[in-house]
Amino acid sequence: xxxxxSSIPAPGxxxxxxxxxxxxxxxILLSILALAVDVRLGYILVYMWFGIGYxxxxxxxxxxxxxxxxxxxxxxxxxMAVGMMIAVGLYALVSAVVTLAGFxxxxxxxMGWHVLIGAAIFGFGMVFTxxxxxxxxxxxxxxxxGSMLVIVAISFSQAIVVTxxxxxxxLVPASWTASAAAKDMPAELKVTQGWFDQFTAGHVWDLKxxxxxxxxxxxxxxxxxxxxxxxxxxxxxxxxxxxxxxAVYFRPGYLRRAKITAPTLGQHLAGVWxxxxxxxxxxxxxxxxxxxxxxxxWATGAMRSxxxxxxxxxxxxxxGRRSGLSLQDxxxxxxxxxxxxxxxxxxxxxxxxxxxxxxxxxxFGLDNGIPNPxxxxxxxxxxxxxxxxxxxxxxxxxxxxxxxxxxxxxxxxVGGTLMGIGxxxxxxxxxxxxxxxxxxxxxxxxxxxxxxxxxAWVGVKAFTWWVDWQASRKGDELGL
Amino acid sequence: xxxxxxQTTDGKWTLDVRGYACPHPQMYTKKALQKLGSxxxxxxxxxxxxxxxxxxxxxxxxxxxxxxxxxxxxxxTWTIRKT
Numbered sequence: 001x002x003x004x005x006s007s008i009p010a011p012g013x014x015x016x017x018x019x020x021x022x023x024x025x026x027x028i029l030l031s032i033l034a035l036a037v038d039v040r041l042g043y044i045l046v047y048m049w050f051g052i053g054y055x056x057x058x059x060x061x062x063x064x065x066x067x068x069x070x071x072x073x074x075x076x077x078x079x080m081a082v083g084m085m086i087a088v089g090l091y092a093l094v095s096a097v098v099t100l101a102g103f104x105x106x107x108x109x110x111m112g113w114h115v116l117i118g119a120a121i122f123g124f125g126m127v128f129t130x131x132x133x134x135x136x137x138x139x140x141x142x143x144x145x146g147s148m149l150v151i152v153a154i155s156f157s158q159a160i161v162v163t164x165x166x167x168x169x170x171l172v173p174a175s176w177t178a179s180a181a182a183k184d185m186p187a188e189l190k191v192t193q194g195w196f197d198q199f200t201a202g203h204v205w206d207l208k209x210x211x212x213x214x215x216x217x218x219x220x221x222x223x224x225x226x227x228x229x230x231x232x233x234x235x236x237x238x239x240x241x242x243x244x245x246x247a248v249y250f251r252p253g254y255l256r257r258a259k260i261t262a263p264t265l266g267q268h269l270a271g272v273w274x275x276x277x278x279x280x281x282x283x284x285x286x287x288x289x290x291x292x293x294x295x296x297x298w299a300t301g302a303m304r305s306x307x308x309x310x311x312x313x314x315x316x317x318x319x320g321r322r323s324g325l326s327l328q329d330x331x332x333x334x335x336x337x338x339x340x341x342x343x344x345x346x347x348x349x350x351x352x353x354x355x356x357x358x359x360x361x362x363x364f365g366l367d368n369g370i371p372n373p374x375x376x377x378x379x380x381x382x383x384x385x386x387x388x389x390x391x392x393x394x395x396x397x398x399x400x401x402x403x404x405x406x407x408x409x410x411x412x413x414v415g416g417t418l419m420g421i422g423x424x425x426x427x428x429x430x431x432x433x434x435x436x437x438x439x440x441x442x443x444x445x446x447x448x449x450x451x452x453x454x455x456a457w458v459g460v461k462a463f464t465w466w467v468d469w470q471a472s473r474k475g476d477e478l479g480l
Numbered sequence: 481x482x483x484x485x486x487q488t489t490d491g492k493w494t495l496d497v498r499g500y501a502c503p504h505p506q507m508y509t510k511k512a513l514q515k516l517g518s519x520x521x522x523x524x525x526x527x528x529x530x531x532x533x534x535x536x537x538x539x540x541x542x543x544x545x546x547x548x549x550x551x552x553x554x555x556x557t558w559t560i561r562k563t
Contacts, residue, residue, distance in 0.1 A: 059529075062529055062530035062532070062533045064502070064530055066502070067502060067503075067530065067534060070502070070503055071503065071506065071534050074503050074506065074507055074510075075503075075506050075507060075510050075534060075538050076538075076541065077506070077534045077537040077538050077541065078537075079533055079534060079537040080533075080534075127503065130501035130502040130503065130504075130528075131501070131502065135530075139501060139528075139530070142529060142554075143554065144501055144528070146501055147501065249541075250541075252541075253540065253541040253542070253543070256543070257540075257543070278537060278540065279533050279536070279537060281533065282533060393529070393554075397551070397552050397553055397554070398529045398551075398554055399554055400527055400553065400554025400555065402499060402501075402527060402528075402554075403499070404499070404501075405482070405499060405500075408499070408500065408501065408504075460503075463503065463507075464507070467507065467508075467511075
């Protein structure tokens, strides 16, 4: 394939760069103001600036994990799956160093059917929204109003799912209710009311959450534990995935283009390298995101060490900002790249302002709290992603305010709602339940990817059927 | 806003998918290219940047040529020649 480019910069095309610089200046000004108010707000700024870094790279590489699985099935393009694997490999290597340095605050996810089911619902919805949780944020930064609707839907659906009771309680097995009741939780949380509390305390808490090294009893040998986690949960699966992606999706076209009829092993290896570098932007973004995500873990760990805290809630309490804290004086503060929970907090904060009781549950009441969005540290990471993507899109003259059609708006809201429901059932999205887990020795992330892939496969089938049905209904001979 | 696909002259086609995010642009492009004959050209207009990377990879895999790219102000106009 040859590619000719005749991109014609319009007169005055520096306008986008100036606007990007204005966004950057706003970020710097906000940081100075925050530090002037209280230097401890620097904890939030660490999240925000890493978010800006993620946003810049996500937009630069058109890096969306939805595309990683969806485009394989929809158009047989492995570009994004390759980029994702590069990011996983590098994040795992940086995480290994951070863990050995003693700065990792990673907690493994519980392994169970809920991961597979939640991920499948998430993956199905993701095909219709056009982006994963992070992808929707960076596309919002490109001016895509449909992606903004996805964020709204993810936020409110999660907030509603974790607080829903009444009819939903009838779906809960009696064993979950009994197990939840036995956990001796504070009475105000009402853990035997509300399906999500009973699912969490009566089912998920009873499951095993562990890294591979802990399963193998290597906790007493920190270096060996990190090597085993990194090698067997990230590096080897990544290499196997790259070989499979090459063999199934890239090899036929590559051999045809290179006019190779009887390939040697060396030519196949050259083919794998060609696949990894086929999209320079995606590969560079994947590498950058992997390193940045690892550095983020280190930076948050260093901040916690500096302030002598384990959770940002302790700093908020010291600042006298207690209203958003959970019963344990905590707020959601993962210490690494994560997306969905802070969006659930945004939704819950709005609903609480409207008078809906939101704290009589484990998710908000015991663990994550509902901080004011101005004091929501991971929330500023999400805002940072939007801002970083906007900067990159503006500087490349790719920013454009795009209003969705009625069809796209409905897809965004319904798909986003499914993503929110799936993320809560699986206890995370493609970032928190996959990207952050497999890079830290927790194999449950691969189960999430399997479920997300299965859901996306069904989603692509349903989406294709929809497109074809629309075409046949209109009598369009081209199916368009 | 709807997707439009038209034959402008003999062997020349236009597909306009502005206003649509992933996966619409790449899926419609794949569908449109399947309708074209060898040597035909497709003028593709889209405004979802991330679709571009997938469309490049798709053309690469299928052996189609992107012979012209005009980009700016959030819109992309590419000409793809089917081999």
